[in-house]
Amino acid sequence: MKVRDRYDRWAAAGASACFVVFDDPALVRRTMLRGLDDLPFPVLVDRDRESYARWGLARAPWWKIWLDPNVYKVYGRLLRAGERLSVGGVDVLQLGGDFIVGPDLRITYSRPQQRDDRPPAGELLHHAREAGHDHD
Amino acid sequence: MPSPPRPGDPVPDLTLPDLDGHVTSLRDLAGRPVxxxxxxxxx
Incomplete structure (x- = not known):
């Protein structure tokens, strides 16, 4: 995941970004944030996944994940990076989602995941710009 | 579990510690699209 690339495009559009993870912060730093020492955006940690639940983000049925070849690519990357895969560690069934919040703290775009999918960055940028213009 | 928020809905609370343990709220970022x-x- 190219977190820095995503954020730079956001800043250029006059928007901000906030990422939420549920894994151990040390694991997050070693994997998705590897090489990013000076983060320009908050990365929040929800170990109990209470915020995931509050935002309606569920765990996927097993077959939506385990029949998805992308999952095996992720596991391969983790193993090559020296991570141990164990029960109680990485939970591949937890789904995420992307939301755009307008300046008035109302949702302007909602895309909860149904499987291991993400909207294109261009689609998110379009909605972020619209949210800013609607507020002008 | 509630349904995910839809366009027009007020934002659910989001207040959590960051990677360094500092508590941050989504409301701290209000004023521009996030x-x-x-x-x-x-x-």
Missing amino acids: LVSFLRHAG
Whole structure:
């Protein structure tokens, strides 16, 4: 995941970004944030996944994940990076989602995941710009 | 579990510690559009 690339495009559009993870912060730093020492955006940690639940983000049925070849690519990357895969560690069934919040703290775009999918960055940028213009 | 928020809904609370343990709220970022991206597992 190219977190820095995503954020730079956001800043250029006059928007901000906030990422939420549920894994151990040390694991997050070693994997998705590897090489990013000076983060320009908050990365929040929800170990109990209470915020995931509050935002309606569920765990996927097993077959939506385990029949998805992308999952095996992720596991391969983790193993090559020296991570141990164990029960109680990485939970591949937890789904995420992307939301755009307008300046008035109302949702302007909602895309909860149904499987291991993400909207294109261009689609998110379009909605972020619209949210800013609607507020002008 | 509630349904995910839809366009027009007020934002659910989002107040959590960051990677260094400092508590941050989504409301701290109010005033311009914010992408809130809940990520799946690390990796």
